[in-house]
Amino acid sequence: MNTAIEVKNAAFSYQETEEHAAVRIFEDLNLEIEQGKFVVILGHNGCGKSTLAKHFNAILLPTGGEIYAYGMNTKSEEDTINIRKSVGMVFQNPDNQIVANVVEEDVAFALENLGLPTEEIRERVDAALNAVGMYEFRKHAPHLLSGGQKQRIAIAGVLAMRPKCVVLDEPTAMLDPVGRREVVDTIHELNEKFGVTVVLITHHMREAITADRVIVMNEGEILADDTPKKVFSQVELLKGVGLTVPETTELMYELNKSGWELPLDALSVEECAQEIYSRLQ
Secondary structure (H helix, E strand, C coil): EEEEEEEEEEEEEEEECCCCCEEEEEEEEEEEEEECCCCEEECCCCHHHHHHHHHCCCCCCCEEEEECCEEEECCHHHHHHHHHHHEEEEEEHHHHCCCCCHCCCCHHHHHHHCCHHHHHHHHHHHHHHHHHHCHHHHHCCHHHHHHHHHHHHHHHHCCCCCCEEEEEECCCCCHHHCCCCCHHHHHHHHHHHHCCCCEECCCHHHHHCCCCEEEEEECCEEEEEEEEHHHHHCCCHHCCCCCCCHHHHHHHHHHHHCCCCCCCCCCCCHHHHHHHHHHHC
């Protein structure tokens, strides 16, 4: 399978200034993300996950080692535009990405800057809005939409660029549960229906349980990297670095401390309920 992102012995430090000492975020980091996969990167605040995400489309450049996006070295200035066409970024606050007063104009903004033909812009905008379930709002003012709807518009703006990979840096952090569910459902549909590689940076464990792969970062290092079932079964490892686990795993873990023998890899509510029911039988 093709490699979307490759991190090879990468290091990054914020440089020393008059006000702040140099800060090392990570070093000798190695990671590969395959095309078409849904990958979640977890970690507490300050662990380096957002900094790493900004390297995937050359917003930040490594101070050591190399990072490749679809074979293009992010340090190569001549490849920067193609890298950013291939790897789109969606950030935490959708208001920071919305620049127009009408939804469809906002989604078209980057395409117009590329000088694409009007017909192609129209087709891409409509396709992107349909992909995130926001076509009927194309004539609306973005500031009148809910947080979840705004974030879906931000995602549509990235999708209109036709990226192979979308990196989302805590896109649900500022949303209520309804908005969070809207955005997560949209992200999954992009991956499953359109084959877009998804890298989701989050601190919500519930958002990670249906991913293909979960990577846990701690103090700039990769602490765990496996399927959700295998990662979240390591309850004590995660708790040891101040992380939580999904509520279902937490329930099984606490019951096991009381003498039950339940599997810690039953992540969904249905799986959890079935395991408990089976033991009660």
